[in-house]
Amino acid sequence: MIRVLPIQSRATTKESLNPGALIVLTGPSGVGKGTLMRSLLQRHPELYYSVSATTRSPRPGEIDGKSYYFITRSKFEQLIAGGEFLEWAEFAGNYYGTPREAVLNQINSGKLVVLEIELEGARQIRASFPTALSIFILPPSLEELEKRIRSRNQDSEDAIARRLHRAQEEIKAADEFDIQIVNDDFKTALNDIEAALFG
Ligand SMILES: Nc1ncnc2c1ncn2[C@@H]1O[C@H](COP(=O)(O)OP(=O)(O)OP(=O)(O)O)[C@@H](O)[C@H]1O
Numbered sequence: 001m002i003r004v005l006p007i008q009s010r011a012t013t014k015e016s017l018n019p020g021a022l023i024v025l026t027g028p029s030g031v032g033k034g035t036l037m038r039s040l041l042q043r044h045p046e047l048y049y050s051v052s053a054t055t056r057s058p059r060p061g062e063i064d065g066k067s068y069y070f071i072t073r074s075k076f077e078q079l080i081a082g083g084e085f086l087e088w089a090e091f092a093g094n095y096y097g098t099p100r101e102a103v104l105n106q107i108n109s110g111k112l113v114v115l116e117i118e119l120e121g122a123r124q125i126r127a128s129f130p131t132a133l134s135i136f137i138l139p140p141s142l143e144e145l146e147k148r149i150r151s152r153n154q155d156s157e158d159a160i161a162r163r164l165h166r167a168q169e170e171i172k173a174a175d176e177f178d179i180q181i182v183n184d185d186f187k188t189a190l191n192d193i194e195a196a197l198f199g
């Protein structure tokens with residue numbers, strides 16, 4: 001994996017996002033972003049995780065307001081029109097977006113805010129917050145990525161095909177981001193994220 005300075009050493013980050021800071025975790029669907037994020041939040045409860053809005057249907061076990069805000073397409077489009085998202089994108093047939101107000105409030109109150117989002121949204125955040133720390137999570141291989149998506153047992157064949165197709169494009173963009181971490185051994189990947197965030 002490739003390293004950049006830990007966030008405390010990034011003077012521009014402190015200047016532009018003071019007193020809080022924004023961290024973007026991105027990478028293809030199924031690479032393990034959510035699993036890494038959950039472990040990170042357990043180990044660092046001081047981090048604020050931004051709950052996204054989506055038009056996707058809830059998967060078994062997902063809780064509205066915790067996993068996502070599950071909303072209709074027309075509501076999502078109203079929120080886009082009202083400028084309520086910090087970023088949003090369409091992914092595999094559904095809308096996903098980061099609620100603007102909650103994130104900005106948390107940043108202003110000094111929290112480290114973490115977004116777990118797909119490529120287009122991550123690009124939008126990089127454009128609006130050039131000093132955000134962005135981390136791209138890579139799979140050890142496309143075969144392993146497919147295995148992980150299938151192991152979740154949550155997506156239709158069609159959805160799996162769309163996600164895998166898109167993953168190939170997304171992986172090509174990894175170099176646009178500050179840090180690339182391969183999620184092969186889970187603990188190592190988690191340690192790498194912690195090193196990037198906390199030095
Ligand atoms: N290092 C790893 N080794 C093996 N399996 C892993 C590893 N990391 C995560 N997984 C498994 O891969 C599957 C996909 O992980 P996860 O749902 O976190 O991916 P994701 O990137 O958040 O996907 P999406 O973006 O679609 O939400 C899960 O079953 C998870 O347990």
Ligand SMILES: Nc1nc2c(ncn2[C@@H]2O[C@H](COP(=O)(O)O)[C@@H](O)[C@H]2O)c(=O)[nH]1
Nearest residue numbers: 029052088089091096097098116117118121
């Ligand atoms: N641009 C955004 N992408 C988001 C957001 N919340 C989640 N995501 C990403 O969407 C895909 C699919 O997620 P899934 O839960 O349906 O598997 C995945 O890459 C997420 O990281 C968001 O607010 N904006």
